[in-house]
């Protein structure tokens with residue numbers, strides 16, 4: 555059974571009204587994700603205890619609607635098998651719910667806290683997901699590695715650092731055509747950085763949440779060639 559905050563029907567209907575189709579297999583995988591997350595959260599601090607009954611909304615829907623909103627800001631920009639990096643993924647957000655629903659994604663999750671990466675590796679085994687890589691490292695160190703520099707179509711990040719910090723972390727990792735997609739609160743501080751003032755953004759609500767969420771998308775190419 556799905557969490558108390560949002561029922562399975564609410565989850566599917568909210569996802570569907572946001573243009574996101576979640577098939578039966580993905581729904582079953584999300585249910586396993588919820589179960590494992592609650593179980594591991596008893597032993598380690600993966601999400602706030604108060605969020606355990608709101609995983610379907612605050613974590614799954616937020617990840618999925620944020621991604622879908624960002625794609626609607628850049629129509630026709632999604633490659634066939636997008637190569638995506640999620641910086642500071644914690645318990646897998648936003649990258650893993652996206653991978654579960656958009657299975658064609660090739661995903662790398664980066665997290666500096668080892669015990670969180672142990673949870674992620676366990677989850678990947680249970681879910682039997684392909685094309686997902688978990689790295690225990692600070693994102694700063696990845697850009698220096700030829701395997702990661704200039705490689706990604708998208709860098710995603712939710713609840714990690716300021717937008718300026720994310721620009722510094724993500725742009726060396728993105729391809730020339732790549733994009734940074736950042737999940738922010740609607741009241742996230744504005745920035746005077748000219749790359750940020752030119753960004754595209756979109757707001758959305760989540761069931762039972764008083765404040766809207768905001769997705770911000772910045773193209774690496776725009777910062778070099780202007781909009």
Ligand code: SAM
Pocket residue numbers: 641642643644645646647648664665666667670691692693694711712713714
């Ligand atoms: N993105 C997840 C979410 O929205 O639920 C986790 C957010 S949590 C507030 C921030 C996470 O980013 C922490 O797990 C932290 O260890 C990780 N982190 C912060 N800076 C990082 C960096 N430079 N490289 C890798 N991980 C980082």
